[in-house]
Amino acid sequence: MSTNGSTLVTHIVVVGGGAMGSAAAWALSRRGIRVTLLEQFGPGHVRGASHGSSRIFRQAYSEDGYVALAARSFELWKELESASGQTLLTLTSALDHGDPEIVNARVKPLQDAGIPYELLTPAEAGARWPGLRFDTVVLTHPGAGRVHADDSLTALQSETVRLGGEVRHHVAVLDIVNTSEGVVVRTSDGDIHADHVVVAPGAWATDLLGEHIDLPVLRTTQEQPAFFTPLKQDAGIWPSFVHHPGAELSTEGIYGLGSVEGIKIGEHATGPEVHPDSRDFIPLPAGERRLIEYAREWLPGVDADSATSITCLYTVTPDHNFIVDRRGNITFAAGFSGHGFKFTPVIGELLADLALENIPAPDFLRLDREGLRVH
Numbered sequence: 477m478s479t480n481g482s483t484l485v486t487h488i489v490v491v492g493g494g495a496m497g498s499a500a501a502w503a504l505s506r507r508g509i510r511v512t513l514l515e516q517f518g519p520g521h522v523r524g525a526s527h528g529s530s531r532i533f534r535q536a537y538s539e540d541g542y543v544a545l546a547a548r549s550f551e552l553w554k555e556l557e558s559a560s561g562q563t564l565l566t567l568t569s570a571l572d573h574g575d576p577e578i579v580n581a582r583v584k585p586l587q588d589a590g591i592p593y594e595l596l597t598p599a600e601a602g603a604r605w606p607g608l609r610f611d612t613v614v615l616t617h618p619g620a621g622r623v624h625a626d627d628s629l630t631a632l633q634s635e636t637v638r639l640g641g642e643v644r645h646h647v648a649v650l651d652i653v654n655t656s657e658g659v660v661v662r663t664s665d666g667d668i669h670a671d672h673v674v675v676a677p678g679a680w681a682t683d684l685l686g687e688h689i690d691l692p693v694l695r696t697t698q699e700q701p702a703f704f705t706p707l708k709q710d711a712g713i714w715p716s717f718v719h720h721p722g723a724e725l726s727t728e729g730i731y732g733l734g735s736v737e738g739i740k741i742g743e744h745a746t747g748p749e750v751h752p753d754s755r756d757f758i759p760l761p762a763g764e765r766r767l768i769e770y771a772r773e774w775l776p777g778v779d780a781d782s783a784t785s786i787t788c789l790y791t792v793t794p795d796h797n798f799i800v801d802r803r804g805n806i807t808f809a810a811g812f813s814g815h816g817f818k819f820t821p822v823i824g825e826l827l828a829d830l831a832l833e834n835i836p837a838p839d840f841l842r843l844d845r846e847g848l849r850v851h
Protein backbone atom coordinates (compact mmCIF):
# COMPACT_ATOMS: atom_id res chain seq x y z
CA MET A 477 0.00 0.00 0.00
CA SER A 478 1.20 3.50 -0.73
CA THR A 479 -0.05 7.04 -0.39
CA ASN A 480 -1.22 9.15 -3.29
CA GLY A 481 -1.56 12.68 -1.94
CA SER A 482 -4.00 12.20 0.89
CA THR A 483 -5.67 9.13 -0.63
CA LEU A 484 -4.63 5.62 0.26
CA VAL A 485 -3.94 3.84 -3.03
CA THR A 486 -5.03 0.23 -3.01
CA HIS A 487 -6.01 -0.63 -6.56
CA ILE A 488 -4.61 0.61 -9.87
CA VAL A 489 -5.92 -0.40 -13.28
CA VAL A 490 -3.32 -0.41 -16.06
CA VAL A 491 -4.64 -0.14 -19.61
CA GLY A 492 -2.57 -1.66 -22.43
CA GLY A 493 -0.64 -4.90 -22.31
CA GLY A 494 2.15 -3.77 -24.64
CA ALA A 495 5.66 -3.04 -23.39
CA MET A 496 4.83 0.09 -21.39
CA GLY A 497 1.62 -1.04 -19.72
CA SER A 498 3.17 -4.39 -18.81
CA ALA A 499 6.19 -2.60 -17.32
CA ALA A 500 3.95 -0.29 -15.30
CA ALA A 501 2.03 -3.30 -14.00
CA TRP A 502 5.29 -4.98 -12.93
CA ALA A 503 6.64 -1.81 -11.29
CA LEU A 504 3.41 -1.25 -9.35
CA SER A 505 3.16 -4.91 -8.30
CA ARG A 506 6.72 -4.78 -6.98
CA ARG A 507 5.64 -1.93 -4.71
CA GLY A 508 2.81 -4.00 -3.25
CA ILE A 509 0.00 -2.32 -5.15
CA ARG A 510 -3.02 -4.32 -6.27
CA VAL A 511 -2.87 -4.16 -10.09
CA THR A 512 -5.32 -5.12 -12.82
CA LEU A 513 -3.75 -5.02 -16.30
CA LEU A 514 -6.28 -4.86 -19.16
CA GLU A 515 -5.40 -5.65 -22.79
CA GLN A 516 -7.92 -5.58 -25.62
CA PHE A 517 -6.24 -8.37 -27.64
CA GLY A 518 -4.72 -11.77 -26.84
CA PRO A 519 -1.21 -12.53 -25.52
CA GLY A 520 1.51 -12.04 -28.16
CA HIS A 521 -0.80 -10.17 -30.56
CA VAL A 522 0.78 -8.43 -33.55
CA ARG A 523 -1.52 -5.40 -33.81
CA GLY A 524 0.52 -2.91 -31.80
CA ALA A 525 4.19 -2.01 -31.45
CA SER A 526 5.72 -4.53 -29.06
CA HIS A 527 5.58 -7.89 -30.87
CA GLY A 528 8.49 -9.79 -32.41
CA SER A 529 11.64 -11.36 -31.09
CA SER A 530 13.97 -8.40 -30.80
CA ARG A 531 14.56 -4.68 -30.43
CA ILE A 532 17.80 -2.70 -30.27
CA PHE A 533 19.11 -1.92 -26.82
CA ARG A 534 21.66 0.91 -26.89
CA GLN A 535 22.78 3.82 -24.75
CA ALA A 536 24.26 6.04 -27.48
CA TYR A 537 21.93 9.04 -27.69
CA SER A 538 22.89 12.64 -28.25
CA GLU A 539 20.69 13.73 -25.30
CA ASP A 540 21.91 13.13 -21.74
CA GLY A 541 18.34 12.42 -20.60
CA TYR A 542 18.01 9.35 -22.79
CA VAL A 543 21.48 8.10 -21.84
CA ALA A 544 20.50 8.27 -18.17
CA LEU A 545 17.22 6.48 -18.86
CA ALA A 546 19.05 3.76 -20.80
CA ALA A 547 21.49 3.25 -17.93
CA ARG A 548 18.66 2.84 -15.40
CA SER A 549 16.79 0.66 -17.87
CA PHE A 550 19.79 -1.65 -18.12
CA GLU A 551 19.73 -2.19 -14.33
CA LEU A 552 16.00 -2.91 -14.40
CA TRP A 553 16.30 -5.35 -17.35
CA LYS A 554 18.86 -7.22 -15.24
CA GLU A 555 16.48 -7.25 -12.26
CA LEU A 556 13.69 -8.58 -14.46
CA GLU A 557 16.01 -11.26 -15.82
CA SER A 558 16.93 -12.40 -12.36
CA ALA A 559 13.31 -12.29 -11.09
CA SER A 560 11.95 -14.21 -14.09
CA GLY A 561 14.92 -16.51 -14.69
CA GLN A 562 14.84 -15.57 -18.38
CA THR A 563 17.53 -14.05 -20.58
CA LEU A 564 16.06 -10.83 -21.95
CA LEU A 565 19.13 -8.88 -23.03
CA THR A 566 21.81 -10.17 -25.39
CA LEU A 567 24.83 -7.89 -25.51
CA THR A 568 26.51 -7.93 -28.90
CA SER A 569 27.49 -4.21 -28.81
CA ALA A 570 25.96 -1.40 -30.87
CA LEU A 571 27.41 0.75 -33.64
CA ASP A 572 26.64 4.23 -34.93
CA HIS A 573 28.07 5.15 -38.29
CA GLY A 574 27.33 7.49 -41.19
CA ASP A 575 27.35 11.29 -40.95
CA PRO A 576 30.30 12.01 -38.59
CA GLU A 577 28.56 15.03 -37.07
CA ILE A 578 25.63 12.86 -35.94
CA VAL A 579 27.93 10.07 -34.77
CA ASN A 580 30.25 12.38 -32.83
CA ALA A 581 27.31 14.05 -31.06
CA ARG A 582 26.80 10.75 -29.22
CA VAL A 583 30.31 10.60 -27.77
CA LYS A 584 30.16 13.22 -24.99
CA PRO A 585 26.91 11.99 -23.41
CA LEU A 586 28.43 8.48 -23.22
CA GLN A 587 31.64 9.88 -21.79
CA ASP A 588 29.79 11.99 -19.20
CA ALA A 589 27.75 8.97 -18.11
CA GLY A 590 30.89 6.83 -17.75
CA ILE A 591 29.71 4.35 -20.39
CA PRO A 592 32.62 2.62 -22.17
CA TYR A 593 32.87 3.24 -25.92
CA GLU A 594 35.37 3.18 -28.79
CA LEU A 595 35.77 5.21 -31.96
CA LEU A 596 37.00 3.15 -34.93
CA THR A 597 38.05 3.84 -38.50
CA PRO A 598 36.00 2.18 -41.26
CA ALA A 599 38.84 -0.32 -41.82
CA GLU A 600 39.03 -1.26 -38.13
CA ALA A 601 35.26 -1.64 -37.91
CA GLY A 602 35.14 -3.66 -41.15
CA ALA A 603 37.74 -6.07 -39.79
CA ARG A 604 35.73 -6.55 -36.60
CA TRP A 605 32.29 -6.81 -38.25
CA PRO A 606 32.85 -8.15 -41.79
CA GLY A 607 29.10 -8.42 -42.40
CA LEU A 608 28.79 -4.62 -42.56
CA ARG A 609 30.44 -1.96 -44.72
CA PHE A 610 31.46 1.39 -43.23
CA ASP A 611 32.44 4.72 -44.82
CA THR A 612 33.07 7.02 -41.86
CA VAL A 613 33.91 7.06 -38.17
CA VAL A 614 32.26 4.23 -36.21
CA LEU A 615 31.17 4.66 -32.60
CA THR A 616 30.72 1.39 -30.73
CA HIS A 617 29.73 0.66 -27.15
CA PRO A 618 29.85 -2.88 -25.81
CA GLY A 619 27.07 -2.69 -23.19
CA ALA A 620 24.44 -2.76 -25.92
CA GLY A 621 22.82 -5.28 -28.23
CA ARG A 622 19.22 -6.41 -28.30
CA VAL A 623 16.23 -6.98 -26.03
CA HIS A 624 14.09 -10.06 -26.54
CA ALA A 625 10.77 -8.31 -27.02
CA ASP A 626 8.18 -11.10 -26.87
CA ASP A 627 9.95 -12.75 -23.95
CA SER A 628 10.09 -9.41 -22.13
CA LEU A 629 6.32 -8.96 -22.28
CA THR A 630 5.81 -12.51 -21.06
CA ALA A 631 8.26 -11.93 -18.19
CA LEU A 632 6.69 -8.59 -17.17
CA GLN A 633 3.18 -10.05 -17.15
CA SER A 634 4.16 -13.32 -15.44
CA GLU A 635 6.02 -11.41 -12.75
CA THR A 636 2.99 -9.16 -12.25
CA VAL A 637 0.83 -12.24 -11.70
CA ARG A 638 3.42 -13.88 -9.45
CA LEU A 639 3.37 -10.76 -7.27
CA GLY A 640 -0.42 -10.95 -6.93
CA GLY A 641 -1.56 -8.82 -9.88
CA GLU A 642 -4.22 -9.72 -12.39
CA VAL A 643 -3.61 -9.73 -16.17
CA ARG A 644 -6.77 -9.80 -18.29
CA HIS A 645 -6.59 -10.16 -22.07
CA HIS A 646 -9.51 -9.60 -24.46
CA VAL A 647 -10.88 -6.78 -22.31
CA ALA A 648 -11.22 -3.47 -24.14
CA VAL A 649 -11.40 -0.24 -22.16
CA LEU A 650 -14.18 1.92 -23.57
CA ASP A 651 -13.84 4.98 -21.36
CA ILE A 652 -12.37 6.29 -18.13
CA VAL A 653 -14.42 8.40 -15.75
CA ASN A 654 -12.74 10.46 -13.04
CA THR A 655 -14.70 10.44 -9.77
CA SER A 656 -14.08 12.03 -6.39
CA GLU A 657 -12.92 8.65 -5.03
CA GLY A 658 -10.80 7.63 -7.99
CA VAL A 659 -11.79 6.32 -11.43
CA VAL A 660 -14.36 4.11 -13.06
CA VAL A 661 -12.87 2.17 -15.95
CA ARG A 662 -15.63 1.19 -18.36
CA THR A 663 -14.70 -1.99 -20.20
CA SER A 664 -16.19 -4.49 -22.64
CA ASP A 665 -16.53 -6.72 -19.57
CA GLY A 666 -18.18 -4.25 -17.18
CA ASP A 667 -17.07 -1.36 -14.97
CA ILE A 668 -14.03 -1.52 -12.71
CA HIS A 669 -13.69 0.94 -9.82
CA ALA A 670 -10.12 1.82 -8.90
CA ASP A 671 -8.13 4.48 -7.13
CA HIS A 672 -6.09 5.40 -10.18
CA VAL A 673 -5.53 4.36 -13.78
CA VAL A 674 -2.28 4.10 -15.74
CA VAL A 675 -2.91 4.23 -19.48
CA ALA A 676 -0.34 3.04 -22.05
CA PRO A 677 -2.43 2.51 -25.18
CA GLY A 678 0.21 2.82 -27.92
CA ALA A 679 -1.36 3.83 -31.23
CA TRP A 680 -4.81 4.01 -29.61
CA ALA A 681 -3.76 6.93 -27.36
CA THR A 682 -5.79 9.60 -29.11
CA ASP A 683 -8.89 7.38 -29.33
CA LEU A 684 -8.82 6.52 -25.64
CA LEU A 685 -7.32 9.61 -24.04
CA GLY A 686 -8.16 12.39 -26.50
CA GLU A 687 -11.29 13.48 -24.59
CA HIS A 688 -9.52 13.58 -21.24
CA ILE A 689 -5.99 14.73 -21.99
CA ASP A 690 -4.86 17.52 -24.29
CA LEU A 691 -2.49 15.38 -26.38
CA PRO A 692 -0.52 16.81 -29.30
CA VAL A 693 -1.07 15.34 -32.75
CA LEU A 694 0.37 11.81 -32.68
CA ARG A 695 1.20 10.29 -36.06
CA THR A 696 0.65 6.55 -36.31
CA THR A 697 2.58 4.94 -39.14
CA GLN A 698 2.81 1.38 -40.39
CA GLU A 699 6.51 0.55 -40.55
CA GLN A 700 7.99 -2.43 -42.36
CA PRO A 701 11.35 -3.82 -41.32
CA ALA A 702 12.69 -6.85 -43.19
CA PHE A 703 14.75 -9.88 -42.20
CA PHE A 704 17.70 -11.10 -44.27
CA THR A 705 19.56 -14.42 -44.06
CA PRO A 706 23.16 -14.02 -42.89
CA LEU A 707 25.74 -15.64 -45.20
CA LYS A 708 28.35 -16.76 -42.67
CA GLN A 709 28.13 -15.38 -39.17
CA ASP A 710 25.29 -16.55 -36.96
CA ALA A 711 22.66 -13.76 -36.82
CA GLY A 712 22.76 -14.01 -33.02
CA ILE A 713 26.19 -12.42 -32.78
CA TRP A 714 25.59 -9.46 -35.07
CA PRO A 715 25.90 -6.05 -33.45
CA SER A 716 22.98 -3.67 -33.41
CA PHE A 717 23.61 -0.66 -35.60
CA VAL A 718 22.28 2.69 -36.71
CA HIS A 719 23.51 4.00 -40.04
CA HIS A 720 22.81 7.73 -39.94
CA PRO A 721 22.01 9.47 -43.24
CA GLY A 722 24.69 11.69 -44.77
CA ALA A 723 28.22 10.91 -45.94
CA GLU A 724 27.87 8.07 -48.49
CA LEU A 725 24.35 7.13 -47.42
CA SER A 726 22.14 9.43 -49.45
CA THR A 727 18.84 7.74 -48.56
CA GLU A 728 17.01 7.40 -45.23
CA GLY A 729 18.94 6.25 -42.18
CA ILE A 730 18.78 2.53 -41.41
CA TYR A 731 18.80 0.56 -38.18
CA GLY A 732 19.65 -3.11 -37.92
CA LEU A 733 20.20 -5.97 -35.48
CA GLY A 734 20.52 -9.70 -35.22
CA SER A 735 17.48 -11.80 -34.33
CA VAL A 736 16.31 -15.40 -34.45
CA GLU A 737 14.61 -14.63 -37.78
CA GLY A 738 17.81 -13.26 -39.38
CA ILE A 739 19.33 -9.81 -39.71
CA LYS A 740 16.56 -7.28 -39.24
CA ILE A 741 16.86 -3.86 -40.89
CA GLY A 742 14.42 -1.00 -41.22
CA GLU A 743 13.93 2.67 -41.96
CA HIS A 744 12.82 5.04 -39.21
CA ALA A 745 9.29 6.52 -39.42
CA THR A 746 8.91 6.46 -43.19
CA GLY A 747 5.76 4.32 -43.40
CA PRO A 748 2.26 5.44 -44.40
CA GLU A 749 -0.04 7.00 -41.80
CA VAL A 750 -2.71 4.57 -40.67
CA HIS A 751 -5.35 4.03 -38.02
CA PRO A 752 -4.49 0.98 -35.87
CA ASP A 753 -7.94 -0.57 -36.38
CA SER A 754 -8.04 -0.30 -40.15
CA ARG A 755 -4.49 -0.85 -41.39
CA ASP A 756 -3.80 -3.56 -43.95
CA PHE A 757 -0.61 -5.18 -42.53
CA ILE A 758 0.75 -5.31 -46.12
CA PRO A 759 4.34 -4.09 -46.59
CA LEU A 760 4.76 -1.67 -49.51
CA PRO A 761 6.89 -3.12 -52.34
CA ALA A 762 8.82 0.16 -52.71
CA GLY A 763 9.84 0.10 -49.05
CA GLU A 764 11.01 -3.51 -49.30
CA ARG A 765 12.99 -2.65 -52.46
CA ARG A 766 14.82 0.13 -50.64
CA LEU A 767 15.87 -2.27 -47.88
CA ILE A 768 17.05 -4.84 -50.44
CA GLU A 769 19.12 -2.15 -52.18
CA TYR A 770 20.57 -1.10 -48.83
CA ALA A 771 21.46 -4.69 -47.96
CA ARG A 772 23.13 -5.18 -51.36
CA GLU A 773 25.25 -2.06 -50.94
CA TRP A 774 26.03 -2.02 -47.22
CA LEU A 775 25.62 -5.53 -45.81
CA PRO A 776 28.05 -7.90 -47.53
CA GLY A 777 27.27 -10.46 -44.82
CA VAL A 778 23.64 -11.10 -45.84
CA ASP A 779 21.82 -12.62 -48.79
CA ALA A 780 20.20 -9.47 -50.20
CA ASP A 781 17.62 -11.55 -52.07
CA SER A 782 16.23 -13.15 -48.91
CA ALA A 783 14.06 -10.28 -47.61
CA THR A 784 11.01 -11.14 -45.52
CA SER A 785 9.08 -8.03 -44.48
CA ILE A 786 6.73 -7.59 -41.53
CA THR A 787 4.73 -4.61 -40.27
CA CYS A 788 4.57 -2.84 -36.92
CA LEU A 789 3.22 0.49 -35.63
CA TYR A 790 5.05 3.67 -34.70
CA THR A 791 3.25 6.38 -32.72
CA VAL A 792 5.29 9.52 -33.25
CA THR A 793 5.22 12.78 -31.27
CA PRO A 794 6.12 16.10 -32.96
CA ASP A 795 9.57 16.16 -31.30
CA HIS A 796 10.08 12.35 -31.26
CA ASN A 797 10.39 12.38 -27.46
CA PHE A 798 8.00 10.25 -25.42
CA ILE A 799 5.09 11.50 -23.32
CA VAL A 800 4.97 10.31 -19.70
CA ASP A 801 2.78 12.40 -17.42
CA ARG A 802 -0.25 12.58 -15.14
CA ARG A 803 -3.49 14.55 -14.97
CA GLY A 804 -5.68 13.96 -11.93
CA ASN A 805 -6.24 10.25 -11.44
CA ILE A 806 -4.93 9.37 -14.90
CA THR A 807 -1.23 8.65 -15.44
CA PHE A 808 -0.36 8.06 -19.08
CA ALA A 809 2.42 7.13 -21.49
CA ALA A 810 2.28 7.56 -25.25
CA GLY A 811 4.22 8.46 -28.37
CA PHE A 812 7.21 6.14 -28.10
CA SER A 813 8.21 7.25 -31.59
CA GLY A 814 9.89 4.05 -32.72
CA HIS A 815 12.62 3.97 -30.06
CA GLY A 816 10.87 3.14 -26.81
CA PHE A 817 11.41 -0.56 -26.23
CA LYS A 818 14.91 -0.34 -24.76
CA PHE A 819 13.49 1.92 -22.04
CA THR A 820 10.52 -0.32 -21.18
CA PRO A 821 11.28 -1.07 -17.50
CA VAL A 822 12.37 2.48 -16.67
CA ILE A 823 9.17 3.83 -18.21
CA GLY A 824 7.26 1.40 -15.98
CA GLU A 825 9.17 2.78 -13.01
CA LEU A 826 8.42 6.40 -14.00
CA LEU A 827 4.73 5.58 -14.42
CA ALA A 828 4.65 4.00 -10.96
CA ASP A 829 6.44 7.06 -9.49
CA LEU A 830 3.86 9.37 -11.07
CA ALA A 831 0.86 7.29 -10.06
CA LEU A 832 1.92 6.66 -6.47
CA GLU A 833 4.01 9.61 -5.42
CA ASN A 834 3.22 12.22 -8.05
CA ILE A 835 6.98 12.46 -8.73
CA PRO A 836 7.08 13.96 -12.21
CA ALA A 837 8.86 12.38 -15.15
CA PRO A 838 11.93 14.20 -16.54
CA ASP A 839 11.10 17.54 -18.20
CA PHE A 840 11.73 16.30 -21.74
CA LEU A 841 8.94 13.72 -21.33
CA ARG A 842 6.30 16.04 -19.84
CA LEU A 843 3.13 16.87 -21.74
CA ASP A 844 3.63 20.63 -21.27
CA ARG A 845 7.23 20.73 -22.50
CA GLU A 846 8.28 23.27 -25.07
CA GLY A 847 8.42 21.97 -28.61
CA LEU A 848 5.72 19.34 -28.32
CA ARG A 849 3.14 21.40 -30.15
CA VAL A 850 5.12 23.64 -32.48
CA HIS A 851 5.70 21.31 -35.47
Ligand SMILES: Cc1cc2nc3c(=O)[nH]c(=O)nc-3n(C[C@H](O)[C@H](O)[C@H](O)COP(=O)(O)OP(=O)(O)OC[C@H]3O[C@@H](n4cnc5c(N)ncnc54)[C@H](O)[C@@H]3O)c2cc1C
Pocket residue numbers: 491492493494495496497514515516517523524525526527530531532533647648649650676677678679680684699700701742787788789790810811812813814815816817818819
Ligand atom coordinates in the same frame (compact mmCIF):
# COMPACT_ATOMS: atom_id res chain seq x y z
C1 LIG B 1 9.27 -1.90 -36.58
C2 LIG B 1 9.62 -1.40 -35.22
C3 LIG B 1 10.93 -1.47 -34.78
C4 LIG B 1 11.26 -0.97 -33.54
N1 LIG B 1 12.56 -1.08 -33.12
C5 LIG B 1 12.89 -0.63 -31.89
C6 LIG B 1 14.22 -0.82 -31.43
O1 LIG B 1 15.04 -1.44 -32.11
N2 LIG B 1 14.53 -0.36 -30.19
C7 LIG B 1 13.64 0.29 -29.41
O2 LIG B 1 14.01 0.72 -28.32
N3 LIG B 1 12.35 0.48 -29.83
C8 LIG B 1 11.97 0.02 -31.03
N4 LIG B 1 10.69 0.15 -31.48
C9 LIG B 1 9.72 0.88 -30.64
C10 LIG B 1 9.09 0.03 -29.57
O3 LIG B 1 8.79 -1.25 -30.05
C11 LIG B 1 7.84 0.77 -29.08
O4 LIG B 1 8.25 2.06 -28.65
C12 LIG B 1 7.14 0.07 -27.95
O5 LIG B 1 6.87 -1.26 -28.29
C13 LIG B 1 5.83 0.81 -27.64
O6 LIG B 1 5.11 0.08 -26.66
P1 LIG B 1 3.67 0.57 -26.17
O7 LIG B 1 3.35 -0.26 -24.98
O8 LIG B 1 3.65 2.04 -26.05
O9 LIG B 1 2.67 0.25 -27.38
P2 LIG B 1 1.98 -1.16 -27.81
O10 LIG B 1 2.94 -2.25 -27.82
O11 LIG B 1 1.24 -0.90 -29.08
O12 LIG B 1 0.97 -1.41 -26.64
C14 LIG B 1 -0.24 -0.72 -26.46
C15 LIG B 1 -1.26 -1.76 -26.07
O13 LIG B 1 -2.42 -1.13 -25.59
C16 LIG B 1 -3.53 -1.89 -26.00
N5 LIG B 1 -4.71 -1.03 -25.96
C17 LIG B 1 -4.89 0.12 -26.65
N6 LIG B 1 -6.09 0.64 -26.38
C18 LIG B 1 -6.70 -0.22 -25.52
C19 LIG B 1 -7.98 -0.23 -24.92
N7 LIG B 1 -8.86 0.73 -25.14
N8 LIG B 1 -8.29 -1.26 -24.09
C20 LIG B 1 -7.37 -2.25 -23.83
N9 LIG B 1 -6.15 -2.30 -24.42
C21 LIG B 1 -5.82 -1.28 -25.25
C22 LIG B 1 -3.14 -2.33 -27.41
O14 LIG B 1 -3.90 -3.42 -27.86
C23 LIG B 1 -1.68 -2.63 -27.24
O15 LIG B 1 -1.45 -3.99 -26.93
C24 LIG B 1 10.29 -0.36 -32.71
C25 LIG B 1 8.96 -0.31 -33.14
C26 LIG B 1 8.62 -0.84 -34.38
C27 LIG B 1 7.19 -0.77 -34.81
